[in-house]
Amino acid sequence: MQQKKSQRLDLQTDNILSRHRDRMPCSILIQTRERISNTRPILSIILICIYFNLLSCDKNVTNPQKDAQYEVPIQTNDGWETAFLSSVGMDERPLLKLLDKLDGLSDHRMHSILIVKEGKLVFEKYFPGDKFNLAQPTGEKGFDINDTHNLCSATKSFTSALIGIAIDKGFIQSVNQKVYDFFPTYSNLFAATPEKYDLTLKHLLTMTSGIQWDDESTSYFDPRNDMYQVFNSRDPIKYILSKDLIVTPGTVFDYANCNTNLLGEIIHQASGLRLKQFSDNYLFSKLGIKESEWQMLPNNVVFCSGDLRLCPRDMAKLGYLFLNGGTWKGERIISQDWITTSTQKSIDPNDYNSDFAWADGYGFQ
Secondary structure: OHHHHHHHHHHHHHHHHHHHHHHOOEEEEEEEEOOOOOOOOEOOEEEEEEOOOOOOOOOOEOOOOOOOOOOOOOOOOOOOEEOOHHHHOOOOHHHHHHHHHHHOEOOOOEEEEEEEEOOEEEEEEEOEEEEEEOOEEEEEEEOOOOOOEEOHHHHHHHHHHHHHHHHHOOOOOOOOOEHHHHOHHHHHHHHHOHHHHHOEHHHHHOOOOOEOOOOOOOOOOOOOOHHHHHHHOOOHHHHHHOOOEOOOOOOOOOOOHHHHHHHHHHHHHHHOOOHHHHHHHHHHOOOOOOOOEOEEEHHHEEEOOOOOEEOHHHHHHHHHHHHOOOEEOOEEOOOHHHHHHHOOOOOOHHHOOHHHHHHOOOOOO
């Protein structure tokens, strides 16, 4: 049985490299447990932070200097208990094989790999690589345990979790509450397109708002790009809400950053707290996350669809929080109802454009 498990992990090692070699740099955080509620058993990657498709990486193979050696992660006061792989029934050989493969690649663009099993951090490895700001390299450095990392679109999962907390705390009624409730000062934009009155938080969470949005066909630094306009608008929320609806809300999945950025401002309008303060008060402080950085848009709006910076160890805490039903160290942080609802499949790619086949099982971001 142990040999079969090792073979499966060997296959996963090869798959990880082959699938993501062209999408580096990345941090891979693997969280494992036997079963989550009624979902399928897992021994898989549940959090992969992959930073925008950049230039195809150099696949030239060099001779590794020496075989990799396993080292147990160091124990700090960050809230993680560390342990040996063997203590949680894991074989180190497939992971050492992965490290040897990476050592044989001249530019794998991977920054870190962490594995948590049974609530214990059992594997941790950092690699030198480029720092990034909005997907632009800003120089190479040697990443380590203390470095914050650009989470890019994995930021959306943190924003979604904060919506769940806002509902749990009573700041927001439910995911069915109307978006208009939080933006009455933009009533003219809703009146101009009456269908916008039907927009709900659930539409934003499931990327089915129907808002016309294009931040992929051109560079973020091109004025034709909607994200360029958001970063250069005096009022980013007004810009988003002024966009046309091209389909009826709730009918078509279209992955768009505008949805998440509306959610972040909804938290601000509902709670009276800026998103950074809200996240510090109700999530990060509870998880022992001491260092975080949100990217800002004009008019003090938080860019919460990407670019949140956290240390990989802290990023892994959100994954374990969900695996553990919304509790951390015995404290309830997010309700079990939200954990269950937000991770249920809401998108069937067969109902939509084949371009979104990757969204199979997409929940609330």
